[in-house]
Amino acid sequence: MPQGPSKTRRYLLQGRVITPLRDLGLATVLIDGQRIAWVKPGRVDAPGSRVVTEAGDTVVPGFIDLQVNGLAGHDAASGADAIAAISGDLPRYGVTGFLPTLISRPLDEAIAFVGDCAAAAAPGARVLGAHVEGPFLNPKYRGAHDPECLLLPKPENVRRLLARPPRVMTLAPELPGALQAIRTLAAAGVIVSAGHSGASFAEAQEAFVAGVRFGTHLFNAMAPLHHREPGLPGALLEEQRVTVGLIADGIHVHPSMLSLAIRIASADRVALTTDQTAAAGSPPGRYVIAGRETISDGTSARLADGTLAGSASTMDRQVHLVARLQGVTLRQAVQMASLTPARVLGIQDESGVVRGGARADLVVLDPEQRVRLTLIGGQVVFHRDGLDA
Numbered sequence: 001m002p003q004g005p006s007k008t009r010r011y012l013l014q015g016r017v018i019t020p021l022r023d024l025g026l027a028t029v030l031i032d033g034q035r036i037a038w039v040k041p042g043r044v045d046a047p048g049s050r051v052v053t054e055a056g057d058t059v060v061p062g063f064i065d066l067q068v069n070g071l072a073g074h075d076a077a078s079g080a081d082a083i084a085a086i087s088g089d090l091p092r093y094g095v096t097g098f099l100p101t102l103i104s105r106p107l108d109e110a111i112a113f114v115g116d117c118a119a120a121a122a123p124g125a126r127v128l129g130a131h132v133e134g135p136f137l138n139p140k141y142r143g144a145h146d147p148e149c150l151l152l153p154k155p156e157n158v159r160r161l162l163a164r165p166p167r168v169m170t171l172a173p174e175l176p177g178a179l180q181a182i183r184t185l186a187a188a189g190v191i192v193s194a195g196h197s198g199a200s201f202a203e204a205q206e207a208f209v210a211g212v213r214f215g216t217h218l219f220n221a222m223a224p225l226h227h228r229e230p231g232l233p234g235a236l237l238e239e240q241r242v243t244v245g246l247i248a249d250g251i252h253v254h255p256s257m258l259s260l261a262i263r264i265a266s267a268d269r270v271a272l273t274t275d276q277t278a279a280a281g282s283p284p285g286r287y288v289i290a291g292r293e294t295i296s297d298g299t300s301a302r303l304a305d306g307t308l309a310g311s312a313s314t315m316d317r318q319v320h321l322v323a324r325l326q327g328v329t330l331r332q333a334v335q336m337a338s339l340t341p342a343r344v345l346g347i348q349d350e351s352g353v354v355r356g357g358a359r360a361d362l363v364v365l366d367p368e369q370r371v372r373l374t375l376i377g378g379q380v381v382f383h384r385d386g387l388d389a
Contacts (some may be wrong), residue, residue: 009033009378010049013364015057019354020335029059031360034377038356052373052380052387053364058330061338061352062096062361062376063315064345066168066245066271067131067216069101069289070278070310076100077113077290083120083127089281090125091374091382093314094337096361097126097351099167101275103290103310104134104145107160114164124381126361128345129167133216136171136181137196143221144309145196146292153181165190167345170216172197173207173232186211191344193245197232198223204235208242214344215244217275218261220252220308237264243344245273246336248322249313251300259325267332271341272318277301277310320369330369 010032017027017039028044030037053059069075072089074082083100090098100120102113110132117130134145136153151157153171158181161169169185170193171178182192194207195216200223204212215236219225225233236244244265248258252275262270274280278287279296287294287301294301294309301309315337323333342352350359360378363371374382 010046011375011378011380012046012049012051013053013057013059013362014043014051015053015055015059015364017059017354018061018331018334020061020331020339021353023331029354029362031362031375031378034360036354036356036358036360039354054366054372056367057372058365058369059354060334060363060365061354062363062374063094063319063337064128064341064352065090065095065098065274065276065315066341066344067101067133067273067275068098069103069276070280070287071276072281073278073287075278075288075290077102077105080116080120083116084123087120087122087127088124091376092371092384093281093316094319094363094365094371094374095125095315096363096374096376097128099129099131100127101131101133104137104142104149105290106149107135107151107157110135110161111164114166124376126376128347131168131170132161132166133170134196136175136178138172138175138198141172141196141198141221141223143196144289144292144294144303144307146290153177155180155184158184162188167191168193168214170195172199173210173212174199174203179206179210182207182210182212194232194236196221199232199235201230201232201235204232205239208235208239213242215242217247217252217273218244219257220247237261240269243269243271243340245271247275247311247313248272248318249274249300249311250321252308252311255321255325258322259327262322262325262328262332262336267335268340270336271344272315272322272333272336273341274313274315274318275310276313279310279312280314282312316369316371323369
């Protein structure tokens with residue numbers, strides 16, 4: 001577990017700084033209270049501050065995960081206490097903000113889940129809203145979702161969900177009534193995502209016009225990319241208004257396809273998302289995602305029939321893997337885990353960046369790109385080696 005916030009509130013971070021719009025080989029970041037006071041090139045001193053970095057460290061914005069079903073044995077669907085526990089554990093993986101995610105459940109449970117996200121304590125990573133994945137999904141592409149919980153996006157069902165709107169909602173845009181549902185949800189301020197879908201290229205384009213602005217776990221649980229019918233994957237990669245989520249654990253998507261997607265969409269439109277479950281940060285064993293049992297071998301989580309059910313990955317591992325892909329830099333990998341998801345949520349002015357005036361949600365990586373230290377709102381909430389008072 002994180003060590004909890006330290007008392008000192010004025011810190012200096014020195015080393016390589018990825019802003020991520022710029023990559024500064026050597027710079028100093030002063031944190032004063034909850035904000036970044038300034039970023040200056042070189043090694044600069046500031047009276048009354050404490051240096052908490054070591055030689056060879058890299059300072060990056062805190063990671064933002066748009067799809068977290070669980071972590072370390074906790075299933076977000078269990079309620080506010082589980083969400084708070086997940087918040088407390090995420091900083092050890094560099095995550096400073098996240099969307100607890102619920103896969104398809106009855107509408108009353110989905111509405112209650114959004115309330116749980118709003119009510120949950122956040123001892124670590126900030127809870128940035130709820131991601132409700134389903135129940136308006138194509139049964140053929142349901143993945144690990146319970147088929148008994150899937151519904152059509154009829155107006156009355158959409159109205160019920162909007163009694164407590166989620167921050168993000170994933171649906172299949174080809175379903176009857178889906179285009180009107182997208183328009184209604186988007187007008188209510190919900191970020192509408194296309195996923196678990198067999199939509200054609202043309203149907204996907206109609207969904208973008210209606211208001212879809214995100215794609216849930218590109219390539220997974222959707223009709224495959226084909227040279228004569230690009231389908232939803234091809235449409236998502238082409239559409240400049242849309243950001244795509246990518247599970248970069250090396251299992252959900254082959255590394256060569258990760259590279260291809262990043263080259264086509266660029267780091268500006270790819271948001272690394274873990275889709276992690278209670279199996280992440282946990283030893284091999286049996287875990288639960290929204291009431292469904294999964295089996296983890298330590299690297300993946302699956303239903304008994306072998307269907308992938310979320311991931312056992314963590315964001316720091318995904319950044320590490322992506323930064324080693326051909327043609328991808330660490331700066332780009334960091335951007336896809338920080339600034340790009342911040343833009344999806346509309347919080348890029350103060351999150352996902354390292355600059356004066358922004359929130360001091362920061363991560364320090366050691367020379368092996370492992371998380372050494374995580375700060376949220378200027379407080380040290382995780383330090384791998386401990387931080388003396």
